[in-house]
Amino acid sequence: MQQVKAVVARSKDAPVELVTINVPDPGPGEAVVKIQTCGVCHTDLHYKQGGINDEFPFLLGHEAAGVVEAVGPDVTGVAPGDFVVLNWRAVCGECRACKRGDLQYCFNTHNATQRMTLEDGTELTPALGIGAFAEKTLVAVGQCTKVDPDARAAAVGLLGCGVMAGIGAAINTGALTRGRSAAVIGCGGVGVAAVAGAALAGASPVIAVDIDAKKLEKARELGATHVVDSSQEDPVEAIKRICAETYEGAEGADVVIEAVGRPETWKQAFYARDLAGVLVLVGVPTPDMTVPEIPLIDVFGRGGALKSSWYGDCLPSRDFPMLVDLYRQGRLDLDAFVTEEVGLDDVEASFERMHHGDVLRSVVVL
Ligand code: APR
């Protein structure tokens, strides 16, 4: 066991605290990872607000990169010294999804068996089974994905959650390719990553929609060919018009990605699709929201598919190293997502900035 500094949320809505925690030595199937960087994600804030569950105290942080320090007795696959991005989809290989070959839908992802604790022995709940606003954390070995060690940790660590969710919504769930059009509604960290993913897949046009002009600028930097300020014009009409300029007869985009998580924007995405188009919901709604009223004949008559995308339907072992390579080749600008690098004691202030929409990502650097 060793003691390290970490950011903990003790109770609903109280400010987070930097405290000392106990990290057990890794047991079978476990690894201790020395954290280098960890992005601040909305989900961490949702944990702190009690919006995920009430298993306080939480050890926050889950978009992390670091170096494996020690592994448990039976461990193969990763070794001390490996540079890894942590993931929250350590596939089990045994659930129904895994058995039928759909590992990206694994229902039973692995986490560490032992618990990290406060100094007094109180068990911590690590955010998404990771808990990486900490000098070191204990995870399941499958949560460590080895990537090119020459990559900048603050940038590639973001693949651990939000950026992967956005890119994956475009390339995995939406299956975008050359010759297809894409629109993304909501251009925060997740939406802008979806824009980058659509551009990477060769989609054209790539239309970014937001109500905030600053976000649209960023979306252009990351590959949007067109931007629509939906506080100024009707986004459905704009998407239809832009797609028809590129593809004669198009009545909307082939894939529309909703990255806000609200009924109004989901409805816009529904109607902004071309016939047989795909809607991908990657924004996370709150439990009180319902599907907006839409005539069933419109669902039938327009064909296509209404999908949701959980963690970008990613398979970390497949997607993280591939995306890090594209980053290293200069084809995916992960640096653009890092608005600021902050310290372990800046998490609370970073939540505040995130809440005001001032940053794409604040990244804690240890
Ligand atoms: N139309 C278009 N864009 C909107 C609208 C709207 N009606 N309302 C908000 N937006 C934009 C905001 O301006 C912002 O740019 O949506 C974006 C949301 O971005 P963030 O708050 O930064 O959230 P992000 O990290 O991108 O996550 C998006 O996915 O992970 C979930 O909880 C997260 O639901 C959230 C979503």
Ligand code: ZN
């Ligand atoms: Zn499984």
Ligand code: ZN
């Ligand atoms: Zn996250």
